[in-house]
Amino acid sequence: MDPKNDSRSKRYSAPSHRLRNIIFAVITVIVLVIGLFAWQAIHNTKGALDKSYAGAGLKKSRDVSDVIKSGRPISILLYGTDTGELGRTYRGRTDSMMLLLINPKTEKTTLISLARDAMVSIVGYENTFPQKLNAAYAYGATATSIKTVESFLNIPIDYYALVNMGGLSNMVNQVGGISVKSPIDFTYSQETAHDYGPNLYRFHKDSTKFEHSDDNGKTWSASRATMDGDAALAFSRMRYDDPNGDYGRQQRQRLVLEGLIKKSANISNLLNDKFMSTISKNVRTDLTFGDMTTMASKYIKAKNNIVTEHMQGVGESYPDAEGNNVSYEVIPQHEKQRVTDLARKALGLQAAKTGLPYGGEVPANLSGIATSLRPAGDNNANETTTPKTTQ
Template sequence: MHKIRKISLFVILILLIFVGYKYLSFSGLLKKTNISIGDKSKSVKNNSTLSSKKPFSVLLLGTDTGDLGRTDKGRTDTLMIVTVNPKKKTTTMVSIPRDTMVAIPGLEDTFPQKINAVYTFTDLNQTVNDISKYLNVPINFVALVNMGGLIKMVDKVGGVKVKSPLSFAYNPYTAHDTGNDLYKFIKGSTSYYHTTNGVDWTKHKTMFGNAALAFTRMRYDDPLGDYGRTLRQRLVMQALLNKAKNPTIFLSNSFFESLSKNVKTNLTLNDLLLIAKNYKKAKEHIKSYSIYGTSDWEDGVSFQVVSKTNQQRGTNIIRRSLGLSKATTGSSLMGKTQEINVPEDVTDILGQ
């Protein structure tokens, strides 16, 4: 079974900005989402950042568990650093390829590993610290969602309309276009088709949770591979943001209750209130980037090897979005191991 990259946490963050301060005060259920990571001094510093309306960053992680019968810890198949800058009125997303080759600090003897396994082998604290050092950027907050989050999010808003960038069929249980439970998406259309027996197809004009899951999971039939999947996830994200323009959709107890069961974060209720109150203008310009790597195979396993140039560009984008000075990026393989030479002109960061 192949994994899904989750986008729900970024949507939640932006929803809070769209919905606004006065609405958030109605629900205390968000308290259930809180977890404690890091030391107290960091929490105090983060609170000061939000109170002072300074730019902040959130590491968004999505695990491949919580649906389709999966209950294990899982891997973080979504890795995205989101920065919010109220002065520049910008929100910037920088995705890190889940297959990025790394040596996990303290576990270098298991090299090579994929960056999505750092959380699996360690914990949330080390994942935050390792990714922060990898790109040499500060991370104020972390949010982690399981695989059931996207389904619940889309269903709770009454479905979304998304125009597919390509035609494909996909079965969430086989991870291919085989089997009876198939979703068929048409290039340039917001309509899609679904069958449960492989014969009788039903046309739908609104994409609900299970269809959104299928739409964002397909990888091998996309000419852009995993990067194409990231693009489709962002299309669903944008559709959710459009729904957020009507804040009443998100003011039910059931909506917040569903979040509390799928989200772990060190963002406190007070933090969320401060974000909604002080960062509303950051929604005016949303910028999206992905760090690209070069394909490499090691013992039959596919990896993405990110060049030092692309890694540095990712660092530059994040630091610039936070209003910080330039700085050299971190170790190209995260942990202490032999560096790998990568052609610098093969790939580049993609901005959308």
């Protein structure tokens, strides 16, 4: 299916049960956890991991084989899809995007949520501007996603991991559930995407305890402190009642990810046939078995110090070809520079200028529109030359 044949309004309309942002990373990180923290046991799972391998389809911006063998910090672009099984023909959009930066020298892992609605010019498809960052995969698959993120932030992407988010619930269940402290009070039903309906969950601020109701809140279960897969999804999905909107949801999703990483440290919870079968069906990555075993010996301590961040944008709308207003996040250059500085420092790279305002170059006939959509006073909004990446 050609994404050009689908209007932006249709491509970006919210499905009723969409999993957002960091949810997909939970599944991906388990793959990485196996590679990082289970050197001996991983040999028993090589066959399943090999099934998850798929090349990125482009020449990387640096020699990733040398990077990982020498134990230098690495970057992994994590993203998830919302269009069904990984074997499908239509690529679809990526529902969630995140940078995973692992630095074995500082023994720190940095997770940066990327704004899926960030307004960009997709590399190789600049004439379709404006687009959302998560549309890059629909146009050109993994290679285009990597190129666009690299151009947007001026950082190298070493590897990728693509996840079918349908397997998340099983992942959480197979590690015995996770315990997460909620930053806010809220009630949420995945069936209605609101604070009422069947399969209702109630979470409490500054507490790991929650309750469940099957009768729209008339009666509640006893409090529990360990989320199963369904509870974790409910905790991660709620958006509209969060005072911080999508950014608040990203925070809760990062908490889920951290909780799962901690629980996954007990590798005996992970290494079973059913679990590995789920991994092979729901994950695609260009990390090879050899890469993972190298990571196991050189990057293991980075799991003990996890730092989470996100990219903050400014809400903007622009009509699509049919005249329907589409909501975007326009990322100011100073905010992009902050994220670039953070990422490059985490990767042990020299400081450098962030990428073009929209990633790819904007065609001359659309430059006026591009400039008008920048936040007031945004610096370097009129740049047209891609900065040279310093590795």
